Amino acid sequence: MKKLINDPANVLADALNGVEAVHASTLVVSRDPDFVRRIDSPVAGKVALVSGGGSGHEPLHTGFVGPGMLDVSVTGAIFASPSANQIHDAAKSVATEAGVLFIVKNYTGDRLNFQMAADLLEASGIPTETVIVNDDVAVEDSTHTAGRRGTGGTVMVEKIAGAAAEAGKPLAEVAEIARSVNKDVASMGLALSSSTVPHIGTPNFDIGPDEVEIGIGIHGEPGRRRIKVQPAKELLAELADAVFDDLQLAEGDRIVALVNGLGGTPLIELYVMAGELADYCKARGVIIERSVVGSYVTALEMAGCTITLLRVNESLLNLWDAPVSTPALNWKASDRAASS
Amino acid sequence: MKKLINDPANVLADALNGVEAVHASTLVVSRDPDFVRRIDSPVAGKVALVSGGGSGHEPLHTGFVGPGMLDVSVTGAIFASPSANQIHDAAKSVATEAGVLFIVKNYTGDRLNFQMAADLLEASGIPTETVIVNDDVAVEDSTHTAGRRGTGGTVMVEKIAGAAAEAGKPLAEVAEIARSVNKDVASMGLALSSSTVPHIGTPNFDIGPDEVEIGIGIHGEPGRRRIKVQPAKELLAELADAVFDDLQLAEGDRIVALVNGLGGTPLIELYVMAGELADYCKARGVIIERSVVGSYVTALEMAGCTITLLRVNESLLNLWDAPVSTPALNWKASDRAASS
Numbered sequence: 001m002k003k004l005i006n007d008p009a010n011v012l013a014d015a016l017n018g019v020e021a022v023h024a025s026t027l028v029v030s031r032d033p034d035f036v037r038r039i040d041s042p043v044a045g046k047v048a049l050v051s052g053g054g055s056g057h058e059p060l061h062t063g064f065v066g067p068g069m070l071d072v073s074v075t076g077a078i079f080a081s082p083s084a085n086q087i088h089d090a091a092k093s094v095a096t097e098a099g100v101l102f103i104v105k106n107y108t109g110d111r112l113n114f115q116m117a118a119d120l121l122e123a124s125g126i127p128t129e130t131v132i133v134n135d136d137v138a139v140e141d142s143t144h145t146a147g148r149r150g151t152g153g154t155v156m157v158e159k160i161a162g163a164a165a166e167a168g169k170p171l172a173e174v175a176e177i178a179r180s181v182n183k184d185v186a187s188m189g190l191a192l193s194s195s196t197v198p199h200i201g202t203p204n205f206d207i208g209p210d211e212v213e214i215g216i217g218i219h220g221e222p223g224r225r226r227i228k229v230q231p232a233k234e235l236l237a238e239l240a241d242a243v244f245d246d247l248q249l250a251e252g253d254r255i256v257a258l259v260n261g262l263g264g265t266p267l268i269e270l271y272v273m274a275g276e277l278a279d280y281c282k283a284r285g286v287i288i289e290r291s292v293v294g295s296y297v298t299a300l301e302m303a304g305c306t307i308t309l310l311r312v313n314e315s316l317l318n319l320w321d322a323p324v325s326t327p328a329l330n331w332k333a334s335d336r337a338a339s340s
Numbered sequence: 341m342k343k344l345i346n347d348p349a350n351v352l353a354d355a356l357n358g359v360e361a362v363h364a365s366t367l368v369v370s371r372d373p374d375f376v377r378r379i380d381s382p383v384a385g386k387v388a389l390v391s392g393g394g395s396g397h398e399p400l401h402t403g404f405v406g407p408g409m410l411d412v413s414v415t416g417a418i419f420a421s422p423s424a425n426q427i428h429d430a431a432k433s434v435a436t437e438a439g440v441l442f443i444v445k446n447y448t449g450d451r452l453n454f455q456m457a458a459d460l461l462e463a464s465g466i467p468t469e470t471v472i473v474n475d476d477v478a479v480e481d482s483t484h485t486a487g488r489r490g491t492g493g494t495v496m497v498e499k500i501a502g503a504a505a506e507a508g509k510p511l512a513e514v515a516e517i518a519r520s521v522n523k524d525v526a527s528m529g530l531a532l533s534s535s536t537v538p539h540i541g542t543p544n545f546d547i548g549p550d551e552v553e554i555g556i557g558i559h560g561e562p563g564r565r566r567i568k569v570q571p572a573k574e575l576l577a578e579l580a581d582a583v584f585d586d587l588q589l590a591e592g593d594r595i596v597a598l599v600n601g602l603g604g605t606p607l608i609e610l611y612v613m614a615g616e617l618a619d620y621c622k623a624r625g626v627i628i629e630r631s632v633v634g635s636y637v638t639a640l641e642m643a644g645c646t647i648t649l650l651r652v653n654e655s656l657l658n659l660w661d662a663p664v665s666t667p668a669l670n671w672k673a674s675d676r677a678a679s680s
Contacts, residue, residue, distance in 0.1 A: 002532045002549065004609035004645060006571040014572065015608045017615030018599075022631040058607040192342045209342065231346040232354065259358075263606035266641050267398040268355045269344035275357030291362040295635075301606045303641065305344060330670050 001201045003301075008198035012055045012077060019062060023327055027065055034082070035090035036062045037072040047165040047174045048072070048094040051103040051158055052087065053110050054079040056197070057218060060154065060297045063328030069162035070103075070326075078197055078300070079219050081109035084116035091121055091128075099127035099171035101178065103157055105150025106134035129175035133157050135187045135308065137246040138215030138223050149217050152260050152297045152308030153185035156320075159329065163322035177319070181310065186246040188239040189306030190223070191216035193264060195299050214238050218262070218299045218306075232269075236276035239307045244284070247311055251285030256320055258308040259291065263298035265305055270294065273305055289317055296328060341541045343641075348538035352395045352417060359402060363667055367405055374422070375430035376402045377412040387505040387514045388412070388434040391443040391498055392427065393450050394419040396537070397558060400494060400637045403668030409502035410443075410666075418537055418640070419559050421449035424456035431461055431468075439467035439511035441518065443497055445490025446474035469515035473497050475527045475648065477586040478555030478563050491558050492600050492637050492648030493525035496660075499669065503662035517659070521650065526586040528579040529646030530563070531556035533604060535639050554578050558602070558639045558646075572609075576616035579647045584624070587651055591625030596660055598648040599631065603638035605645055610634065613645055629657055636668060 005011050012034065019036060020029040029036050035052070042048060051061045052074025061073035071094035076082035082090075091100050100121060104114045111132065118128045135153025142149050161178040169177070191213040194203035204220030207213060212235065215223025227238075249255070259274040261267070274293045281288050289312060297306065312320065323333050345351045352374065359376060360369040369376050375392070382388060391401045392414025401413035411434035416422035422430075431440050440461060444454040451472065458468045475493025482489050501518040509517070531553040534543035544560030547553060552575065555563025567578075589595070599614040601607070614633045621628050629652060637646065652660065663673050 002552070002569050002643070004532070004572050004575060004605060004613050006573055006612070011608065011612065014615050015611040017618065018611030018613070018633065020615075021618030021628070022611070022614050022633050056606075056608060058611070063607075192344070212342075229342050232344050233346055235344060264604045264641060264643070265344060266396075266603035266638050267403075267635070268351065268396060268640070271355040271358030271362070271398070272346070272351065273344050273358070274362050275354050275360075278357065278361030288361070293358065293362050295607070298606050300608070301604065301643065303342070303604070332665075332672060 001196050003198060005198055008201065011198050012075060016075065030093065033086035033089045035072050035074045035086065036065055037094050038065055041071045041094040042096045044096060045098055046096060046168065047098045047171050048096055048100045049103060049158065049162055049165055050074065050091045050094065050100055052076065052082050053105050054081060056300045057298050059328035064158050064326050066326035068166050068322060068324035069158055069329065081107065081113045084113040087114055087117035088120045091117060095121065095126045101161060101171060101174050102128060102130040103154065103161065103178065104130060104132050105154055106132050106147055107144050107150065108146060109144065127171055129171055131157065131175055131178040131182060133182050135182065135185045137186045137188050137242050142217055143221040149221065151189065151218050152187040152258050152306050153182060155258060155296050156185050156256065156308065156310045157181045159324060160316060160319045162324065163319040166322065181316065184247065184311040185308060186243045187306050187308040188242045189216050189262065189304060190214050190235060190239060191262065191302055191304035193303040194220055195263065195302040216304060218297060220299065232272050233276050236273055236280060240277060240280045243307060243309050247309060249286050249311065254287045254289050254312050256310045256312050257288050257291045258296065259293045260297055260306045260308065261295035262302040262304040262306065263295060264301040264303035267294065270305060277307060290320060341536050343538060345538055348541065351538050352415060356415065373426035373429045375412050375414045375426065376405055377434050378405055381411045381434040382436045384436060385438055386436060386508065387438045387511050388436055388440045389443060389498065389502055389505055390414065390431045390434065390440055392416065392422050393445050394421060396640045397638050399668035404498050404666050406666035408506050408662060408664035409498050409669065421447065421453045424453040427454055427457035428460045431457060435461065435466045441501060441511065441514050442468060442470040443494065443501065443518065444470060444472050445494055446472050446487055447484050447490065448486060449484065467511055469511055471497060471515060471518040471522060473522050475522065475525045477526045477582050478528050482557055483561040489557050489561065491529065492527040492598050492646050493522060495598060495636050496525050496596065496648065496650045497521045499664060500656060500659040502664065503659040506662065521656065524587065524651040525648060526583045527646050527648040528582045529556050529602065529644060530554050530575060530579060531602065531642055531644035533643040534560055535603065535642040556644060558637060560639065572612050573616050576613055576620060580617060580620045583647060583649050587649060589626050589651065594627045594629050594652050596650045596652050597628050597631045598636065599633045600637055600646045600648065601635035602642040602644040602646065603635060604641040604643035607634065610645060617647060630660060
């Protein structure tokens, strides 16, 4: 194992030092319990958005904290859920009388701990709603998951719910919008290599020098099948076929697309995949209204990518285009968000 | 070799398809000759900024095309200079009567071809200036280079010269500012792994499972020495010692820092390095005014990082903070650019 780290047990703590140093003007880093919140939170009258989960998926979630997106990111150990108390303390630090929306990726540990945190918060009189993100169409159940896994769709949910909250919408409506995004978003990924959890020190899985895992999870969970490496066009079709099928995308449908690197894949390859996705959609009459290309939901240093497609109407697109100011997504309304 | 590509000979062309599809509202992609320009260029009365070089370093340079930074990026084949005619055509497509500034990384092929292009442009009556970026302090001469190599400092030169040009400053002054940035910026990198040029198909160099190349070049050129892997704190000190020494940084100096991934290193490791850099600077009384953390100047899928430090005064800092709207760097003046 060769990584830019100190003690493998302290990777998250050391990375939070970096976050604190780099983003001191916009974010506040809490330790023990660990979480990262907007410097101006709680924002009076605004529904607070709380997300988080295991670390190792950066910039998710900490890179999405800021005006127009999350109020706080709860950072668990690498690939491990934050604790219920940690989530509760994080939520309490940003909660307002308008309530708290928890955005939770569908992993068993996260669901349990976020649920306990929500119960604690409710008990202290703060209204809460929870939306579970389960956009990964690869497999129905998986390691650590009952039902589908949550992955790139989380970025869409956090961005759009964040815009709705920023616009002053009430908790029930922000939650409803978040759930509608989850209903209309789907993802699928592939891996060319494994990643290695620092405190474990050996790769999560073995993969041959000419093999690709189709339907990989962001913790290295098995996908649908193992194939020999193929040209990008065919690999893209493997992913897009599954996503199109799940969303029942049809001619004339409008989408927002995320072509996402898993941590070890360079941008030039992601743009090759983005070009193939554009051709794929054009051939089917599906209109990509906005695209983001880059590494947003990663699996440590895994090589590979995921694609996430969200069916949008004018209202969702306006929320997508609304200003956002976070370390990883940052645009003005006038940018129209056509580029990442 | 396992990559998300089609024909290894067409990686750049396929990636430009992606750029064209994703950034259609802000960028125009030209083919044969290949270059990527601002959709609103030429911008009347503004000095045009032209940069480019071999591909494989994305987002450099195409990700830095837009208001506040470059007018056009000239995309050579992977790790190979664009041709003189290609650079000339690209520059001509954005040139104004205010003239053209060429920003050229110090590699022999790039220097020759950009010089020929500048001569051609001058011959047609357009005033030009050229700034050579040679910020990499690792080694004095290198493969393909006489003198020091150009690397992460290019981002600083392009950002600050871009802001000066956008502010309407004349060619001579923009060039002088660009040269002053180059004089006060220094970089040094390390590699944990090699990268593989697609049309070659084998790694550029061999490196053992516990080895780190200190002073690596962004094409895999040899550095200063090969060491055994060490904790991030020691690796950071290897890089920072060299940069501090070169810039003669002293207590009270103010800097802008770039902690840059080389393509295969995940963000969590870069934040660990950013935390170490913050500690290193604090111990020496050097003030990091702004930081950017991410993969901005890459070497295909190489694992590793570079650090780039720029000594700034109030005037350079204001130019750094000026608004920029490109795929890879995007901030409003009010963001104060304290985060990436």
